[in-house]
Amino acid sequence: MVIMHRLNKETIYHLLEADPEKPGAGRILDVCILMLIVANVIAVILESVEGLYIPHATFFQAFDIFSVAVFTVEYLLRLWTCTANPDYANPVLGRLRYAATPLAIIDLLAILPFFLPMFIPLDLRIMRALRLLRVFRILKISRYSYALKLLGRVMKAQVHVIGVLIFILVLLVVITSSLMFFVEHDVQPDDFANIPTAMWWAVATLSTVGYGDVFPVTPLGKALGGLIALLGIGMFALPAGVLSSAFLEEIQKNGGGERGNSSHSRSPEEVVDLLERLALLREEGVLTDEEVAVQKQRVLGDGG
Amino acid sequence: MVIMHRLNKETIYHLLEADPEKPGAGRILDVCILMLIVANVIAVILESVEGLYIPHATFFQAFDIFSVAVFTVEYLLRLWTCTANPDYANPVLGRLRYAATPLAIIDLLAILPFFLPMFIPLDLRIMRALRLLRVFRILKISRYSYALKLLGRVMKAQVHVIGVLIFILVLLVVITSSLMFFVEHDVQPDDFANIPTAMWWAVATLSTVGYGDVFPVTPLGKALGGLIALLGIGMFALPAGVLSSAFLEEIQKNGGGERGNSSHSRSPEEVVDLLERLALLREEGVLTDEEVAVQKQRVLGDGG
Amino acid sequence: MVIMHRLNKETIYHLLEADPEKPGAGRILDVCILMLIVANVIAVILESVEGLYIPHATFFQAFDIFSVAVFTVEYLLRLWTCTANPDYANPVLGRLRYAATPLAIIDLLAILPFFLPMFIPLDLRIMRALRLLRVFRILKISRYSYALKLLGRVMKAQVHVIGVLIFILVLLVVITSSLMFFVEHDVQPDDFANIPTAMWWAVATLSTVGYGDVFPVTPLGKALGGLIALLGIGMFALPAGVLSSAFLEEIQKNGGGERGNSSHSRSPEEVVDLLERLALLREEGVLTDEEVAVQKQRVLGDGG
Amino acid sequence: MVIMHRLNKETIYHLLEADPEKPGAGRILDVCILMLIVANVIAVILESVEGLYIPHATFFQAFDIFSVAVFTVEYLLRLWTCTANPDYANPVLGRLRYAATPLAIIDLLAILPFFLPMFIPLDLRIMRALRLLRVFRILKISRYSYALKLLGRVMKAQVHVIGVLIFILVLLVVITSSLMFFVEHDVQPDDFANIPTAMWWAVATLSTVGYGDVFPVTPLGKALGGLIALLGIGMFALPAGVLSSAFLEEIQKNGGGERGNSSHSRSPEEVVDLLERLALLREEGVLTDEEVAVQKQRVLGDGG
Known part of the structure; x- marks a missing residue:
């Protein structure tokens, strides 16, 4: 057929x-x-x-x-x-x-x-x-999907930064959950049964989700928890801030590419600028006539 | 009357x-x-x-x-x-x-x-x-309202970016709620009755609202939920970060417009710069007297 | 004494x-x-x-x-x-x-x-x-306190922006709490007794605090609540983002002021640039000798 | 051995x-x-x-x-x-x-x-x-760990800013917890027993964790709590925003160092620019032949 x-x-x-x-x-x-x-x-x-x-x-x-x-x-x-x-x-x-x-x-x-x-x-x-x-x-x-490709590109470009941040987050979770386990274990033997269990609290707190199923009840635990919230969240917000910036940059880079032709072409002032400079350099024997002609072509061809 | x-x-x-x-x-x-x-x-x-x-x-x-x-x-x-x-x-x-x-x-x-x-x-x-x-x-x-007009302008300018981000959010919600449904359904047949129900958890977690009415209880569910919180929130914060930047830019653009007259008018140095260049180009026969006169008008008229 | x-x-x-x-x-x-x-x-x-x-x-x-x-x-x-x-x-x-x-x-x-x-x-x-x-x-x-003076200066400089954002927040709270009141009132006559009561939910959700004392229970309410979380939080994060940027800018402006003397003085290249231009303009009769002398003083005095 | x-x-x-x-x-x-x-x-x-x-x-x-x-x-x-x-x-x-x-x-x-x-x-x-x-x-x-060194460097560079922000946070916590203590103490004598106890609520709210174990129940307390959420969170998010920016800057400074050689070398246009200027200044007796030779070496050596 x-x-x-x-x-x-x-x-x-x-x-x-x-x-x-x-x-x-x-x-x-x-x-x-x-x-x-x-x-x-x-x-x-x-x-x-x-x-x-x-x-x-x-x-x-x-x-x-x-x-x-x-x-x-x-x-x-x-x-x-x-x-x-x-x-x-x-x-x-x-x-x-x-x-x-x-x-x-x-x-x-x-x-x-x-x-x-x-x-x-x-x-x-x-x-x-x-x-x-x-x-x-x-x-x-x-x-x-353009969206997913964009996200993939951002991730790839920032893979190093994301690695650094995930490492910091893991460190933060390990340290805070260990501290809270030692402080709250005696009073809440179920919710803070061991460090892995306490990590659930650490992640829920540092990410500010705060379900409310686990939280410190002793005064020391609350003081520590409050301090962790105060200091840790700043660090936990790092990935979001970095990703936002990277995402925005990537998008603007793309958008800039589309508008680039007009915004990057030389303005009349820039053309005048380059022409006068070439004239001068020829006059002073720095450039030969042929070299000037070649450069003039480039200037006029680009944005004349 | x-x-x-x-x-x-x-x-x-x-x-x-x-x-x-x-x-x-x-x-x-x-x-x-x-x-x-x-x-x-x-x-x-x-x-x-x-x-x-x-x-x-x-x-x-x-x-x-x-x-x-x-x-x-x-x-x-x-x-x-x-x-x-x-x-x-x-x-x-x-x-x-x-x-x-x-x-x-x-x-x-x-x-x-x-x-x-x-x-x-x-x-x-x-x-x-x-x-x-x-x-x-x-x-x-x-x-x-100036505020709403501003917001509307930001939304319009970023409509493409917002679309990309909403698409990513929807994807994130679908995948995380499906995963959590499969992990928690057997233990919490009411709260994770089906994927649409699990989406309520996904949105509450990824947005960090965390009411605490639904949360994973199995160790696997908690591990997965923690991971989702760790990785997903960065992505969920993208729209906020992008909107903030766009908003700030739009406001500064407006503010810049008001102050623009003084900051964008040519400084004395720039006027001198342009005049000397025109003089030179005339001297070297690149521009005719009339052309120079026209350009001089533009320079002096703009910011002299 | x-x-x-x-x-x-x-x-x-x-x-x-x-x-x-x-x-x-x-x-x-x-x-x-x-x-x-x-x-x-x-x-x-x-x-x-x-x-x-x-x-x-x-x-x-x-x-x-x-x-x-x-x-x-x-x-x-x-x-x-x-x-x-x-x-x-x-x-x-x-x-x-x-x-x-x-x-x-x-x-x-x-x-x-x-x-x-x-x-x-x-x-x-x-x-x-x-x-x-x-x-x-x-x-x-x-x-x-330097910190509070700094904060005060940021607030003063951004008072217009903050006003715009507070207006948007109030609008957002009014609209979302009205919607949720109409959707949830019949099922939760206490928590959503009236719009002012529903505002407590709206603020707790949009700020992502999410205490968990009030939340939608009907499917429609959950869908609406999820949507509000998805769309509203981006807008609610605007003030934080704008304040952060303004704060950072203000701090860098101050820090920049200290370092400013060296970074804002003209580099050798800029001095050469201005001197050559003045020489040329004099040569071509655009500026008189006295005018050139005055300008030379300014250039050399500033960053020579 | x-x-x-x-x-x-x-x-x-x-x-x-x-x-x-x-x-x-x-x-x-x-x-x-x-x-x-x-x-x-x-x-x-x-x-x-x-x-x-x-x-x-x-x-x-x-x-x-x-x-x-x-x-x-x-x-x-x-x-x-x-x-x-x-x-x-x-x-x-x-x-x-x-x-x-x-x-x-x-x-x-x-x-x-x-x-x-x-x-x-x-x-x-x-x-x-x-x-x-x-x-x-x-x-x-x-x-x-490169990640921790980077974080340490950011912290060190921003130690002044972080100090300012922690001071503002402490002030915010003290004022909001005092206010809420006076408003809610009579109705919730346990959860708002005294100001230090009320600080647990203040930190949980301002950090948007919102466990839900403590929250205002009186209409005045809810109005005040909502206002604090609305106004305070913007300020609480400052450290995160500032740290994000500082972190990103530090990373880009490092990355920029690697790419710096190519992007900071003078483009052909810049070389021409500097050469022509030197020629002119010699011609007009501003610079001696030797001085021009020295400068030419610098220009050609840097990015010729």
């Missing part, structure tokens, strides 16, 4: 690839997959409501099988066509390297939980945990 | 229009409407106190009728006179387009709940919900 | 005035008053502990009388000597204007609650409230 | 010193000590779990003895070899001054709790408190 005839590897590759300038058919395909991902997430959420799941179990199961079928075909097609990308040109090694990219791993995790029980006998608890993994199908959106 | 004679469409338009340089009568009218709006909001708040409402029900009802009367006249006058604005000059289309502006819609919503039950039979529940809409009369203030 | 002889009005004025370069005696006086203020605040705190107050009531009362005596003398001396300041030179009007300055009002409020019951018969409740005012003696520190 | 022969004071000093370019043996030693520190912290945490400690008490005690032995040898070696550092060259005074450095104090505190009971008879309560100090062995990491 004609359609089949046109569906060679390169065409499929470009259809699947998220590319803002790709042809209409590819865009429609993108939208369909996106909608299927969103529908899957909604299905996972609704399935958890017993009153909804039990009467419509067959529908939910059918939808799951349909989704996995589509996602499997999508995954296999991506794996088959990835050799069209010069980076993964090698039929075996290239495909393996492609399968190891974060996006491909997400695609695999989206379908694996469905197939795994067919090959390996699993007990019910693990089966249920596998079903949980379906919610991560939402991560398939990252292939299409 | 003389007064009536003066009240033609243009005069009323300028009286109603929020314009810092408008005549005294218009300013008095502004203050009156503003006070009526504030009185309405206070009335809605006080009406909700049964001990106050029941003994003074007639007063509250009379005040509501009076307010709606004034707001209706105001709305109709605005609709009638908006054609004085060249943007809405067309008697029919212009008025329709004016009625579709956000401020006009707010004005309509402020009076509609009063008239609706006269035309459509409504059951009591909806009637009560309609009365709720009266609190939105407070939004009529936005016509006069 | 010699000491009395030297204690004329000007000397006392300079002794009392908080001036970093004042003589040793004045500095010792400053430290004594500061210590008395801090001791007063500690006394107010300790007095509230019944177990401490009842056995030492006479001591606390004696200390209060002593403190008031010192503060009264201090206040009267300030009022008497303020005419040494040219701003308040007029014996009557100057003193009245001095008495109306914020610092003088704080000084008055620190002693007034002690004397008031002597002139006006007051019932016990008001007497107790007056004793509460003693804690505000801590504000007398603001005369000596 | 050969190994002993090589282990003179200087070699040991360089082995122990945390120096990125030190020889392999020193790096391995670093990693070993680091791992021992981390193992110690984990041991302290696990020991607090009774179900783990009681069956393995001998192991935990043996591990503690081993750790203290290693840390003691490490401390003594550091103390012995510190004279290899010119700063602490004096055998007696230098060693005392070294022992007084923060890192050496931490090292001492890591072992002292073990030896103290051998010399001084201590009651059980203090013995247990001493065991608590073991958790501070985690601070020994600061010798190796």
